[in-house]
Ligand SMILES: Cc1cc2nc3c(=O)[nH]c(=O)nc-3n(C[C@H](O)[C@H](O)[C@H](O)COP(=O)(O)O)c2cc1C
Ligand code: SF4
């Protein structure tokens with residue numbers, strides 16, 4: 155069994171209440187930090203831990219914190235990114251729903267480290283019931299004196315608020331999130347300036363993912379070095395993986411970074427193998443934005459090394475043969491899945507979610523969706539495949555925020571690794587409009603869901 | 605000061621200058637096209653991505669190249685920066701891509717669009733685009749909206765450059781935001797209607813690079829290349845009163861701000877000058893506009909510049925006490941403004 159730092163007590167009955175949470179050692183990190191550590195010392199521990207942002211980009215958290223500008227007389231803010239809208243990712247919801255106090259505890263400890271008197275949890279609108287769970291936990295924390303004035307007699311005051319978004323993926327991009335939090339339209343800002351200098355209301359701000367903030371709790375409790383001892387290389391600690399698709403046991407798993415992908419998919423501790431023991435076809439390893447990889451490349455790197463669940467190993471080979479850990483949304487597809495159909499769904503998603511600020515993303519995402527729709531309808535041409543390739547290349551790297559890249563990468567990788575499947579759709583034309591017909595002619599089992 | 609090299613031409617510019625501004629200081633073909641940036645509007649730029657360039661060397665201190673193309677209008681130069689625009693095939697290809705994106709949902713209704721002839725999207729497509737379109741789907745369409753009785757919003761033509769939004773935010777009062785919905789169905793909102801009561805709201809027409817915001821008082825009156833621009837001014841208590849009059853025959857068909865070669869107005873003008881003063885007698889004529897953009901407006905005009913100059917000189921002499929030259933009705937036959 156791998157070590158559990160975040161989900162250790164997740165199955166304890168009543169762990170969502172303050173009393174049970176405290177019985178299990180909850181809020182120890184707040185007490186320890188506020189009573190025995192300087193804010194700088196907490197930042198130092200986080201640096202030592204090697205913790206990297208769990209929201210997708212994997213930026214070292216300690217370094218991000220140390221970039222926070224500290225002009226005198228200007229408030230600083232900690233903002234928790236609970237917008238979690240990346241298809242395939244549902245770990246933050248699980249954590250907040252099951253152990254809300256872990257996030258609140260992390261918010262207080264991290265805010266102390268950053269000198270933030272006020273923090274916000276920005277949660278996606280569809281998680282309304284989770285927002286209510288958080289509100290309840292916050293109320294309990296206020297009542298117990300863990301939030302509010304002079305926490306643990308340390309002189310540190312802190313207020314934490316929950317803000318519900320209105321259901322836009324783009325509001326998970328940190329600067330769009332800040333705009334939305336300020337009550338404006340959720341358009342990503344043009345950077346620089348970065349939030350660390352001018353974030354919420356123009357004040358220095360740190361935006362971190364739910365899981366990142368929760369991980370601060372074990373780091374302060376056990377020390378950064380103990381945290382760094384878990385994992386491999388620069389992928390330290392544990393990571394929550396949202397596993398979905400054609401696996402026997404979909405769900406949220408806390409893994410020690412560095413578990414082999416093969417073990418993660420097939421062992422009973424995690425996904426338990428493929429439904430009906432069918433063949434693995436492809437995996438989207440880190441949420442819809444990261445490149446899809448075929449079975450051989452997700453299990454082994456191009457050099458033949460076993461692929462591990464870590465930032466470095468998943469990225470090995472660049473985009474030619476690798477992918478990214480991203481937000482840990484692990485989507486497994488077996489041999490019955492259609493990569494083309496799946497890609498259509500993704501293109502539709504990014505088209506729907508583009509904020510529309512910059513031309514390549516605004517126009518290109520819709521165009522890609524329309525072409526995918528055409529191909530799926532059996533009306534595609536070989537030229538459409540080239541066109542798709544060209545459009546994604548003209549979006550990637552030319553937009554204001556990374557949503558443009560996120561829309562381009564799935565298209566590029568699907569064509570890179572599964573071109574023959576696209577060609578099949580084009581060649582068979584209308585005869586595969588009917589998906590069932592397609593599978594019967596391919597001589598493979600019909601998907602259970604179609 | 606910072607030394608920056610753009611397409612192998614080096615120039616010293618003040619700190620804080622953007623790559624685009626530096627390129628404009630150099631001038632000529634190396635200036636990237638800009639559809640959304642507007643030097644007189646704070647926080648403008650960054651949206652359209654037509655001005656993207658490659659930064660081959662970040663600075664003298666950190667010579668690494670920037671990993672992605674950058675928006676030259678929003679990137680400040682660093683000392684020792686090396687930039688490529690027209691000398692990079694990659695940039696030209698990427699820009700052609702941006703132009704294509706801007707055009708796939710554009711109605712291409714130039715034949716019935718008042719902006720035709722002075723439209724930046726036409727110029728951009730002509731100079732940086734490709735001849736064919738690869739887009740074969742239906743183009744998006746919106747209903748036309750009247751924004752008050754003077755301005756019409758034809759959203760179908762909009763390229764979402766946000767300039768009008770910034771004008772409404774920065775030049776007029778009492779306005780919050782102007783875009784509703786998102787993605788390719790985002791539209792300039794009718795909140796903007798509230799802005800029309802404002803003295804300066806007509807400036808949204810001047811900043812609009814395409815025919816999305818047009819002057820209803822000018823609507824369908826003439827193709828711009830049949831009109832003759834003349835610079836003029838009047839004493840105005842609201843604005844500088846420095847405008848451009850667009851004549852057809854003796855009639856002033858419309859009044860606009862004076863745009864420079866990058867399509868930016870020199871001064872914001874008020875609605876009173878723009879919409880309510882359309883008689884030659886309202887204005888002091890300064891002379892025909894020098895049109896130096898390679899636009900259709902410059903085709904075959906101003907053959908008789910000498911005649912106009914003579915007219916003004918004659919008037920000056922007739923005014924013994926150095927009064928302003930007032931070209932009242934009849935004093936000038938604008939048909940004579942054909943000069944070269
Ligand atoms: C389109 C888009 C959507 C994003 N959505 C989320 C999200 O839902 N949750 C999240 O934590 N980060 C999201 N991010 C990443 C954030 O911008 C930011 O990097 C992150 O919140 C930083 O936190 P971390 O350093 O703890 O990972 C998104 C980024 C983009 C470009
Ligand atoms: S890349 Fe897309 S989502 Fe991001 S700012 Fe541009 S249009 Fe908006």
Ligand code: SF4
Pocket residue numbers: 761762763764765766767768769792808811812813814816817
């Ligand atoms: S209406 Fe014109 S000025 Fe306004 S955003 Fe559209 S193109 Fe730009």
Ligand code: FES
Pocket residue numbers: 637638639640641649650651652653654655656675676677678
């Ligand atoms: S002019 Fe620079 S992005 Fe539009």
